Amino acid sequence: MMKNGFFFFxxxxxxxLLGWGGIPLLAHKQIGALAPxxxxxxxxxxxxxxxxxxxxxxxxxxxxxxxxxxxxxxxxPDFGSDKARGWGDRQSVARDYIFQGRPQLxxxxxxxxxxxxxxxxxxxxxxxxxxxxxxxVVSGAKAVTHPPFPFLFDDRPIxxxxxxxxxxxxxxxxxxxxxxxxxxxxxxxAYLQSLNNAYEYPEARHVVPVVAKEGAxx
Amino acid sequence: xxxxSTHAEVTAADTAGRWPVLLLLASGLGWLVISGIFAxxxxxxxxxxTFMSACEWFTHGRVGALAETAFVYGWAANAGLGIALWVLGxxxxxxxxxxxxxxxxxxxxxxxxxxxxxxxxxxxxxxxAFLELPRYVQPLLVVAYIAIGISGILAWSGRRTEGTYxxxxxxxxxxxxxxxxxxxxxxxxxxxxxxxxxxxxIDGWYVQSVFSLWLAPLALAGAYYVVPKITGQGxxxxxxxxxxxxxxxxxxxxxxxxxxxxxxxxxxxPTLANAACWMVLFHFIVVALNLRGAxxxxxxxxxxxxxxxxxxxxxxxxxAATSFRGVAVVTQFTYFTTAxxxxxxxxxxxxxxxxxxxxxxxxxxxxxxxxxAFVRGHRVLAMVGISILVGSLAVAGWIQGTExxxxxxxxxxxxxxxxxxxxxVSVAQGFLLVGNMLILANFLRSxxxxxxxxxxxxxxxxRQPTTMEVHAS
Numbered sequence: 001m002m003k004n005g006f007f008f009f010x011x012x013x014x015x016x017l018l019g020w021g022g023i024p025l026l027a028h029k030q031i032g033a034l035a036p037x038x039x040x041x042x043x044x045x046x047x048x049x050x051x052x053x054x055x056x057x058x059x060x061x062x063x064x065x066x067x068x069x070x071x072x073x074x075x076x077p078d079f080g081s082d083k084a085r086g087w088g089d090r091q092s093v094a095r096d097y098i099f100q101g102r103p104q105l106x107x108x109x110x111x112x113x114x115x116x117x118x119x120x121x122x123x124x125x126x127x128x129x130x131x132x133x134x135x136x137v138v139s140g141a142k143a144v145t146h147p148p149f150p151f152l153f154d155d156r157p158i159x160x161x162x163x164x165x166x167x168x169x170x171x172x173x174x175x176x177x178x179x180x181x182x183x184x185x186x187x188x189x190a191y192l193q194s195l196n197n198a199y200e201y202p203e204a205r206h207v208v209p210v211v212a213k214e215g216a217x218x
Numbered sequence: 219x220x221x222x223s224t225h226a227e228v229t230a231a232d233t234a235g236r237w238p239v240l241l242l243l244a245s246g247l248g249w250l251v252i253s254g255i256f257a258x259x260x261x262x263x264x265x266x267x268t269f270m271s272a273c274e275w276f277t278h279g280r281v282g283a284l285a286e287t288a289f290v291y292g293w294a295a296n297a298g299l300g301i302a303l304w305v306l307g308x309x310x311x312x313x314x315x316x317x318x319x320x321x322x323x324x325x326x327x328x329x330x331x332x333x334x335x336x337x338x339x340x341x342x343x344x345x346x347a348f349l350e351l352p353r354y355v356q357p358l359l360v361v362a363y364i365a366i367g368i369s370g371i372l373a374w375s376g377r378r379t380e381g382t383y384x385x386x387x388x389x390x391x392x393x394x395x396x397x398x399x400x401x402x403x404x405x406x407x408x409x410x411x412x413x414x415x416x417x418x419x420i421d422g423w424y425v426q427s428v429f430s431l432w433l434a435p436l437a438l439a440g441a442y443y444v445v446p447k448i449t450g451q452g453x454x455x456x457x458x459x460x461x462x463x464x465x466x467x468x469x470x471x472x473x474x475x476x477x478x479x480x481x482x483x484x485x486x487x488p489t490l491a492n493a494a495c496w497m498v499l500f501h502f503i504v505v506a507l508n509l510r511g512a513x514x515x516x517x518x519x520x521x522x523x524x525x526x527x528x529x530x531x532x533x534x535x536x537x538a539a540t541s542f543r544g545v546a547v548v549t550q551f552t553y554f555t556t557a558x559x560x561x562x563x564x565x566x567x568x569x570x571x572x573x574x575x576x577x578x579x580x581x582x583x584x585x586x587x588x589x590x591a592f593v594r595g596h597r598v599l600a601m602v603g604i605s606i607l608v609g610s611l612a613v614a615g616w617i618q619g620t621e622x623x624x625x626x627x628x629x630x631x632x633x634x635x636x637x638x639x640x641x642x643v644s645v646a647q648g649f650l651l652v653g654n655m656l657i658l659a660n661f662l663r664s665x666x667x668x669x670x671x672x673x674x675x676x677x678x679x680x681r682q683p684t685t686m687e688v689h690a691s
Contacts, residue, residue, distance in 0.1 A: 005375060008382075011464070012391055016398050016431070019471030023423040023487065024406060028416055030484055063341035065279010071551060075480040080547050084625030092482040097414035102345060105418045107477055109551040109622060110264070111629060136267065145630050147263065147271030147278060 031094050037201050046199040049099045050191075057191025060184045062102055064149070071106035072115040072195070077206055086121060087113040088197060090204045096197045111146065118196040129189045130181050131167055152185035228581055235307045235314030236582040238321050238369065240665055242300030243575060245328050247658045249292025250568075254651035256285035261647045265633075265640040275339040283343045283350040284335055290348060290428065291359070292331050294567055296324070298436030299366055301574045302389040304582070305443045306370045309386060311378035316369040323365030330358040346407055346417070348425045353408045360397055367393040384459045384508070389439035391467060395431045399424065415482050422474040422487075429562065430470025430498075434530075437567045440574030441509055441523050448520055448577070449511040455504065462504035469498045476541040479550060488541075495538040502534040518593055522573030525601055529565025529608075533558060548623065553636070554615025561608045564650075569600065572657070579661060583668045592660040599653030607646035614639035 036045040050058075061067075074088035083089060092115055097103040124132070128139055136148035153167070158178050165186070166178040181189070260281040262269045270276040307314040314320070334351035337343070342352035351359070370393045374386060403424040406412050412420060446453055453459070475483075475491035505527070512523045536558050540549045549555060576593070580586050587593050614636040621627040621635065 008387070008390070009394065012394050012467070013398075015391075015464070015467035015471075016395055018468055019423065019427060019431075020398075020402055022472060023475070023490075024402070024412075024416075024420045027419045027484060027487065028412060031414070032412060032416060034414065062345040063343060064274075064277050065283055065343065065345065067345055068279035068282045073481050079480050079543070080550075081623045081625040091480075094415045094482050094484075096482060100414060102411070103414055103417055104345065105415065105481065107347075107551060107555060108553075109618075110633075136271070141630070143630065144268055145633065147267040149274075149277070150272050151274040 034095055034098050036098065037095060037199075039199075046201070047096055047099055047197070050194050053187050053190040054194035055101060055191075057187035057189070057194075058101060058104070060188040061104060061191055064188075067104045067106040069106075069108060069110035070104075071109050071113045072103070073105045074113060074115050074197070078208075082113065085112070088116045090200055090206060092197060093201055093204045095201055095203070114192065114195055115197055116195060118193045119198055126189050126193065127165065127168060129192060130165065130185060133185065133188070134167055134179060152182055152188070154180045154182055156180065228584055232304075232308070232581045233584065235303075235317060236668075238314065238317045238324065239300045239304045239307075239578070240582055241321060241324050242296045242303065242366075243579065244661065244665065245324060246293050246295070246297030246300060246571075247575075247654070247661055249288045249296060249331070250654045251651065251658050253285050253288035253293055254647065254654050256281050256288060258644065258647040258651055260285055261640070261644045265637050265644065274341070280338060280341075280343065283338050283345075286348070287335060287338060287350050288331075289563065290433070291334075291351065292328075294433050294436070294563070294571065296327070297571045297575065298392065298433060298440075298567075299324075299370075301440040301571060301578065302392060302436055303366075303370050303373070304578050305385045305439050305574075306373040306389050308443070309383060310373035310376060312373075312376065314369055315372045315376065319365045320369040323362045323367075326358060327362035327366065330355040330362060334359075344408060346421045346424075348428050349403055349407060349421065353404070356400070356404045356408065360400055363400070364397055367397070384442040384453075384456075384463065385439045387460070387463050388435035388442065391463075392432050392435035392439065395435075395467075396428075399427050399431060418481075419475075419478065419483055419487060422477055423471065424474075426474025427471045429567075430466055430473070433563070433567045434466065434470075437526070437530075437570035437574075438505065440578075441512075441526070441570045444519055444574050444577045445509050445512045445515075445523060448517060449515050451511055453508045454510065455507040458504045459508055462501045462508075465498060465504075466501040469494050470501070473498060473537065473541070476537065476546070477550075477555070479541075479543055479546040488543075492541040495534075495541040499534055499538060502531050506531050518597060519573045519577040521597060522569050522576060522600070525604075526566055526569030526571075526573060529561055529569060529604070530567075533562035533566050536561065548619035549615060550619075552615035552618040552622070553611045553640075554619060557608050557611035557615055560604075560611060565604045565608060569604070572600070575657075575661075579664060583664050585664065585667060587660055588663040588667065589660050592656045596653045596656040596660070599649045599656070603646045603649030603653060606642055607650065610639040610642035610646065614643070 036047060038045045073092045074090070075082045076091035077083040077089075079091075082091075096115075097105075124139070130153075132138060132146065133149050134153050136144040136146040138145060155177060158176055162178055163180045166180050259270060259276060260278060263271065263278045263281065267278075270281075271278070303314060303320060330351075334355040337352035337355065338350055342354075343350045344352065370389060374390050377386075403420065406420050407417060407424075411417060442453075472494035473491050475487035476495060478491075479488040481488075509523070509527055512520045512527060515524075540546055540554070540558065576587075617636050617639070618632055621632045
């Protein structure tokens with residue numbers, strides 16, 4: 001086989017096809033056609049499609065490379081501290097992502113998981129998120145823990161009234177100027193606020209394994 | 219020594235076919251330095267988050283993507299292809315054919331890289347690991363790669379001996395398989411994207427396949443060629459080499475799912491990866507047995523190859539250990555994973571390639587490395603740098619992992635506790651950057667000598683195969 005060029009190439013091709021068929025294609029066959037779950041009780045289906053502004057925000061999230069530090073996947077309650085940290089009550093499942101253009105699962109947690117950031121406790125409003133993205137400082141804290149992204153904001157003179165979404169804390173400090181989120185910042189904030197996988201699908205329920213006691217009937 | 223050994227040492231494949239190989243190696247070393255600059259910036263941002271963050275081109279995510287892309291597609295691809303063409307040309311026994319194709323392909327590959335890195339910096343990155351290059355340069359890369367690969371495939375098919383050698387298999391496998399991989403991945407992820415979590419599943423498969431079917435075979439093609447050349451002995455346990463080769467190809471790609479443990483994917487994917495991680499150890503053990511002569515040999519090439527061989531083996535053992543759910547619950551999502559990747563890519567692939575480069579360049583140029591001091595400096599900086607880099611990342615990752623599992627620890631506290639180790643990572647990246655600048659400078663000086671003075675061999679350096687090593691170290 002090693003000497004015969006033809007069979008050697010057939011072997012190489014088989015290696016590629018086995019890997020490609022064995023993982024991408026098989027997984028596609030299994031979950032490629034995953035449909036939303038229709039809940040009779042609520043008369044609606046889940047997950048819901050993200051609003052257009054949030055879908056655009058996901059592109060901003062992707063192009064800034066937020067995925068380098070933040071995951072968007074919650075592990076099951078008895079596997080890691082994800083639930084205890086308040087990142088989600090149940091594990092993430094494949095169905096959560098079917099309407100996401102480019103899921104940002106991530107594989108590094110230098111910052112918190114964001115899978116349910118839109119419904120975290122305590123909640124932070126859009127102004128608070130904008131303030132955080134601009135300064136890199138969590139409200140109440142002093143140190144910079146997140147890289148500040150001033151390029152997502154316009155620093156411009158106040159003409160007439162202050163813009164409705166101008167950063168409040170900075171208006172007084174810099175007279176006659178205001179810091180206003182750009183279009184990209186607004187979509188990114190809308191995206192972060194839309195992150196919510198709270199609905200409990202049948203496959204997402206946590207199953208606690210029952211250990212049979214000694215002498216119990218099987 | 220008679221003059222016949224001189225002729226055997228610098229063959230026609232070296233002198234007549236050197237420019238495509240030297241162009242590939244020069245491009246590779248250039249990208250290695252560029253990648254090092256980005257990696258240094260990214261590592262500083264880990265302990266000083268405000269560093270360059272006000273500049274949109276250099277957010278941590280983008281710099282990390284730039285460093286990774288420049289490393290894989292700039293350094294490893296160019297250098298690996300250069301070594302593969304050189305090895306195939308030598309084993310083929312005649313001058314490399316289709317050299318113009320290889321030259322033009324290299325120029326277009328690097329044009330695509332330059333455009334693509336500019337695209338990543340300006341926000342066009344795809345956010346897929348190992349596939350960050352924007353969609354618009356991907357077809358160019360496929361065509362350029364095939365143009366380079368033709369030269370190697372022709373050297374294989376037109377070889378003068380019927381038998382084949384391990385370097386043949388690995389080099390031809392890498393040349394042949396990568397275009398399939400790249401086309402399959404970019405079709406399913408960029409041109410006609412699959413839905414939902416299939417994207418990270420396919421990206422995981424692609425990342426692993428790039429390592430198992432492309433980068434590792436390129437590096438091993440060089441190592442399998444260079445080690446017996448220097449030691450002057452046949453490879454022990456060589457009868458297992460074919461099976462080890464096929465094990466890597468068939469089982470290696472199945473190990474990618476280990477990064478998805480506990481994730482929102484079908485559970486068979488990480489479970490399969492766990493089993494595959496242990497099965498593929500057969501490949502790594504056989505490679506270590508085959509090339510163990512490198513560990514006891516002297517000289518610069520063998521020093522790099524020994525380090526690379528041990529890192530290659532250690533990386534596989536760590537991958538197998540962390541593919542268990544009980545270990546992954548700590549190491550997953552931490553710097554520990556980064557440490558494993560750096561161990562495999564920088565410690566394994568890079569060092570194996572550098573060992574082959576230290577052997578090949580004097581034979582391609584017909585003269586020893588210009589500066590022995592630069593060679594020694596690079597050797598020390600590379601080995602110390604990689605050891606500190608991987609060690610510090612692993613410790614930082616273990617601290618991060620154990621603290622993350624305690625829900626009361628905040629991210630600020632984790633950052634404070636990992637900070638000393640992350641500072642060490644920046645120091646290590648600095649060492650590596652300086653070391654890589656040394657080999658680039660040394661390479662350019664050595665090659666410019668040939669460019670200006672023509673191919674006048676310093677014959678006495680080649681009287682004994684090991685003489686080059688002595689000159690260089």
